[in-house]
Amino acid sequence: MNRLFFAFAAALWLAPxxxxxxxxxxxxxxxxxxxxxxxxxxxxxxxISEAASAADALADNNAAMAQVLAALEEHGIQPWDVQTTxxxxxxxxxxxxxxxxxxxxxxxxxxxxxxRVAALDALGEVLDALVRAGSNQVHGVGxxxxxxxxxxxxxxxxAMADALSRAELYAQxxxxxxxxxxxxxxxxxxxxxxxxxxRGLMLEQASAVPVASGEQEITASINVVYALTD
Numbered sequence: 001m002n003r004l005f006f007a008f009a010a011a012l013w014l015a016p017x018x019x020x021x022x023x024x025x026x027x028x029x030x031x032x033x034x035x036x037x038x039x040x041x042x043x044x045x046x047x048i049s050e051a052a053s054a055a056d057a058l059a060d061n062n063a064a065m066a067q068v069l070a071a072l073e074e075h076g077i078q079p080w081d082v083q084t085t086x087x088x089x090x091x092x093x094x095x096x097x098x099x100x101x102x103x104x105x106x107x108x109x110x111x112x113x114x115x116r117v118a119a120l121d122a123l124g125e126v127l128d129a130l131v132r133a134g135s136n137q138v139h140g141v142g143x144x145x146x147x148x149x150x151x152x153x154x155x156x157x158x159a160m161a162d163a164l165s166r167a168e169l170y171a172q173x174x175x176x177x178x179x180x181x182x183x184x185x186x187x188x189x190x191x192x193x194x195x196x197x198x199r200g201l202m203l204e205q206a207s208a209v210p211v212a213s214g215e216q217e218i219t220a221s222i223n224v225v226y227a228l229t230d
Contacts (some may be wrong), residue, residue, distance in 0.1 A: 030163025044139035046112030054107040061109035064134035071133035086112040155220040163224040179227030
């Protein structure tokens with residue numbers, strides 16, 4: 001209650017002085033970006049198996065996926081970092097003639113999982129192990145940041161500094177000065193999500209898979225309204 005009282009009293013005291021020298025308002029957009037190395041990766045991988053019967057396709061697929069999951073465990077991937085994303089068993093059709101009726105030629109079983117790799121220095125080894133264990137489909141690798149709060153806070157600070165720099169430039173050109181901040185609103189935040197790239201690679205073999213994680217860019221954009229004074 002005391003804080004509210006003093007804030008209200010201060011506003012009443014400052015209002016006449018501010019209004020006396022007020023030359024209008026200025027609205028600017030500030031943008032701040034931070035580039036930081038990612039610290040995790042996501043892999044969409046799995047096994048596609050085909051056989052004459054649905055039961056055989058499923059059995060082959062189950063055996064291969066068991067080896068893939070075992071390989072992940074051997075490389076330190078925790079169970080909660082592996083999630084099934086796709087599973088289906090469907091017929092495979094063939095058409096003997098261009099206008100003929102399609103016939104079932106066999107069955108295809110698909111089982112895919114999304115894997116989070118927290119230790120990026122082991123990513124190449126994990127990819128290699130997946131393919132050697134029987135994974136014949138990898139949909140790409142995506143990189144992300146587990147905790148973006150620190151770089152995001154810095155991006156917001158830079159956005160605020162950018163807004164002030166813009167406001168001072170415009171005010172100087174107009175022959176006035178930047179006064180108090182009247183309002184701040186966050187316009188947009190861009191934090192890259194670690195979504196695997198849609199590549200759809202069918203892999204036969206791999207050896208010491210090279211990977212380049214690059215950097216992630218986090219961007220904050222804000223609108224700031226300043227009072228302009230003499």
